[in-house]
Amino acid sequence: MASHNVPRPAIIEVKTEQSRLREQNQIDEYRALVDLIDVKITEHQYTLQVLELTSKLLSKNPEYYTVWNARRRLLTCGLFPKLSASSSPLTASQSTSQIGTTTTSSADVSSSITNSSTESKEILDNFDSQTHRKNGTTLELIKSDLGFIFPLMIQYPKCYWIWNYRLWLLKEGNARLETHIARDLWMHELALVGKMLVRDSRNFHGWGYRRNVVAELESPKLNGFSMAEAEFEYTTKMIKANLSNFSAWHRRSKLIPKLLNERKADDATRHDFLNSEFELITEAIYTDAYPYAQSVWFYYQFLMSTLIEPTGSSAINPNCTLQDRIVYLSKQLISLKDMLDGAEDCKWIYDALLEYTLVLCRMREREATPEERQDCLLWLSELRKLDPLRNGRWGDFRLAGSG
Numbered sequence: 039m040a041s042h043n044v045p046r047p048a049i050i051e052v053k054t055e056q057s058r059l060r061e062q063n064q065i066d067e068y069r070a071l072v073d074l075i076d077v078k079i080t081e082h083q084y085t086l087q088v089l090e091l092t093s094k095l096l097s098k099n100p101e102y103y104t105v106w107n108a109r110r111r112l113l114t115c116g117l118f119p120k121l122s123a124s125s126s127p128l129t130a131s132q133s134t135s136q137i138g139t140t141t142t143s144s145a146d147v148s149s150s151i152t153n154s155s156t157e158s159k160e161i162l163d164n165f166d167s168q169t170h171r172k173n174g175t176t177l178e179l180i181k182s183d184l185g186f187i188f189p190l191m192i193q194y195p196k197c198y199w200i201w202n203y204r205l206w207l208l209k210e211g212n213a214r215l216e217t218h219i220a221r222d223l224w225m226h227e228l229a230l231v232g233k234m235l236v237r238d239s240r241n242f243h244g245w246g247y248r249r250n251v252v253a254e255l256e257s258p259k260l261n262g263f264s265m266a267e268a269e270f271e272y273t274t275k276m277i278k279a280n281l282s283n284f285s286a287w288h289r290r291s292k293l294i295p296k297l298l299n300e301r302k303a304d305d306a307t308r309h310d311f312l313n314s315e316f317e318l319i320t321e322a323i324y325t326d327a328y329p330y331a332q333s334v335w336f337y338y339q340f341l342m343s344t345l346i347e348p349t350g351s352s353a354i355n356p357n358c359t360l361q362d363r364i365v366y367l368s369k370q371l372i373s374l375k376d377m378l379d380g381a382e383d384c385k386w387i388y389d390a391l392l393e394y395t396l397v398l399c400r401m402r403e404r405e406a407t408p409e410e411r412q413d414c415l416l417w418l419s420e421l422r423k424l425d426p427l428r429n430g431r432w433g434d435f436r437l438a439g440s441g
Contacts, residue, residue, distance in 0.1 A: 071095050079108050084116020093186055100190050103199045110206065117179055118214060176214050180223065183207055188230070195238060201247050208251075212259060221260045227251050239276055245285035266297045281322045287337040295353045308355040312366075315341055315354075320373060335386040342370065342390075346397055360401065367398050385424040388417040392435065 071094060078088045092109045095102065184207065190200050208227060211220045231248045235241065252269060256262040273290040276283055294315075298308060319341060322334045344354045345363045358366075374391050381387060392414055399406050406414065414435070421432050 068095075068098060071098075075105065075108065079111065082115070084112045086117065088112060089117065096190065100194050100197050100200055106199045106203045109203070113179065113183075113210070118176060118210070177211075177219060180207055180211050180215075184223075191234065192237075195234065195241055196243055198243070201243050205247065205250055208254070212254070217259070217261060221255070221262075224251055224255050224260065228255065235276070239280050240283050240285060242285050245289060249289070264296070264300055266293055266300055269293055270297050277322075281325060282331045282333045284333045284336065287333055287340075291337065291340045298354065305355065305357050309358075312341070312344070312354050316370075323377065330381075330384055330386065332386075335390070338390070342367075342394065346394075346401075364398065364401055367394060367401065371395060371398065382420075383424060385421055388420045388424070392417045392421070 071091065075088065075091050075095060078091070089109065089112050092105050092112065095105050096109075099105075184204065187200060187204050187207075190197070191204070194200060204227075208220075208223055211223050215223075228248070228251050231244055231251060234244045235248070238244070252265050254260060254262075256265055270290065270293045273286045273293065276286040277290070280286075294311075298311065301307070303311065319334060319338050322331075323338065345358070345366050371391065371394055374387055374394070377384075377387050395410055395414060396406070399410065418432050418435055422429060425432075
């Protein structure tokens, strides 16, 4: 199986009696681990040992969101220093408060749970040594937890709970660490998510997470400043690497209003900017491999909406007159007709021709001409053949008389 052209290894195992017994042992270990954690959380044993137990469980099953919540409680109620309303952010040298009064010995843990896999054990040993070597400071607790999570992110890049917990952990740093230290953590996170998106450039979890990271870095609490220019350039790079990147195109569309406002762009500059974006998307559509890519057509529709809808036009060129919009639309219809040469089986072109021809008629406040009506009927006929699943939609156009 492959997702976004990133291969996912398939594990095929013949079920022998030996493998069945091994699987049953793993199930028994897993259930025992769940029961042990439930008991210790119920007893408010908010200790490093219990934190390690949750690490073992989450390494086996990161989709167990209840355990992520238990991990939050372990940190906020036991391992992190208590925050008061009047307290200032913690420094990197500040150590944690006293750990819960009830502790669990290593012998108790080992007697309750058998050893996990070698990989999980290495992660847990590394986590344990880091935590104790640094004397359990707030900063090192956060860094250790981030380090524990990273392999899970690589292995399970589409798991919501991992991304949510990581974001929560960094926001705890905002409240508990000095501003410049917290900002360093977020800057490191921006670099990390960049590497994640190199591995899978279309991972919408990663793109959503990147937006959150950038928003934090821009915030006043971290002495932030706008990163719109840098992020806009980043979308350009990612789009050129993979034109069929829905998330990159979407991110670009959301950055444009902010970018133009920060540039204090006048009408002429906005006009040139809109032209450059149409050139970019037209070039993408003309690329041999992508005239049928849904992502590029969605961005094309976004740009066209800025001409058609009053609320959309204000995002790029608020002072674009009706006549200017009509001229723009007429040019785009000519360009769309040219695109059909060699791409007669591309439903997106017919759909756009049909929609924007009718829009142009409305903007000119007139009915479709006989020639336009004939063209619309022809395009509808092609759409019925190329996209039969939406016959109801094309039927509605025909019932409306194609004008």
